[in-house]
Amino acid sequence: MTQPMGRRGWLKGALASAAGLVLAACDRINADPRATAVLQSAERLTRRAQRLVSDRNALAREFAPADISRDFRANGSIRPADPDYVAHTAAGFADWRLVIDGLVERPLSLTLEELRAQPARTQITRHDCVEGWSSIGKWTGARLGPLLDRAGLKPGARYLVFHCADSLGPVGDPNSKYYESIDLIDARHPQTILAYEMNDAPLPVPHGAPIRLRVERHLGYKHAKYVMRIEAVEDFAHLRGGRGGFWEDRGYEWYAGI
Numbered sequence: 001m002t003q004p005m006g007r008r009g010w011l012k013g014a015l016a017s018a019a020g021l022v023l024a025a026c027d028r029i030n031a032d033p034r035a036t037a038v039l040q041s042a043e044r045l046t047r048r049a050q051r052l053v054s055d056r057n058a059l060a061r062e063f064a065p066a067d068i069s070r071d072f073r074a075n076g077s078i079r080p081a082d083p084d085y086v087a088h089t090a091a092g093f094a095d096w097r098l099v100i101d102g103l104v105e106r107p108l109s110l111t112l113e114e115l116r117a118q119p120a121r122t123q124i125t126r127h128d129c130v131e132g133w134s135s136i137g138k139w140t141g142a143r144l145g146p147l148l149d150r151a152g153l154k155p156g157a158r159y160l161v162f163h164c165a166d167s168l169g170p171v172g173d174p175n176s177k178y179y180e181s182i183d184l185i186d187a188r189h190p191q192t193i194l195a196y197e198m199n200d201a202p203l204p205v206p207h208g209a210p211i212r213l214r215v216e217r218h219l220g221y222k223h224a225k226y227v228m229r230i231e232a233v234e235d236f237a238h239l240r241g242g243r244g245g246f247w248e249d250r251g252y253e254w255y256a257g258i
């Protein structure tokens, strides 16, 4: 191989990047089998990175009515004892409001009736809990994307935090309150809904009444039940344990994509 001196130095630096590997391999691919292996693994890495980005908007698999689980498991909080929540259930959620605030132009406070009047979506999907069980259910709810448009996200908003009514642990301890967070790609995903119906009936208490998040490209713990407030934030590092969710603060991954 005859190469000007300068090119070798440039190659050294470029080898650090996948693009560099491709260029380097272009003239060495037949000479060095190890280079071929490195090239192939770089190629796989690039494809994986590409898939991670482009597939974020792909739909989760949807099922047929016959696939719906007869006994969809309920998990985590199933009957919150928190006094405010108990009062809401006693009143049939008549005074319940969903608050959407934080980094938004027009904070919203919506009744269940108003939520039901929003652009909606119905989907039959499989819920996968990290504990190793799955159930298939039919969900109907308000699409989150149009709701965010209504509230008008401010430019600094990057995540949504879901504040829930239930405590997993001692009631009254602020660290017991369930919470979750997602980014705006998941928030605007077409299957991301605030579900108020499960299997054609009002969402029952064990599954998160009156509304629960369905964020179908994620594992079960991201699907916040008993949602009271959605807060648009720039960052969640200073909230609670700083990792963006009740289980995340206890070691689970923030990104639970499936």
Ligand SMILES: Nc1nc2c(c(=O)[nH]1)N[C@H]1C(S)=C(S)[C@@H](COP(=O)(O)O)O[C@H]1N2
Residues within 6 Å of the ligand: 072, 073, 074, 075, 076, 077, 127, 128, 129, 130, 164, 165, 166, 168, 178, 179, 206, 207, 208, 220, 221, 222, 223, 224, 225, 226
């Ligand atoms: N508010 C709240 N949301 C929650 C939980 C919880 O305990 N509280 N548990 C999570 C977990 S781990 C799972 S698997 C699902 C369970 O939803 P399900 O009861 O409808 O099966 O809700 C998630 N969302």
Ligand SMILES: [Mo]
Residues within 6 Å of the ligand: 075, 128, 129, 130, 131, 220, 221
């Ligand atoms: Mo779970």
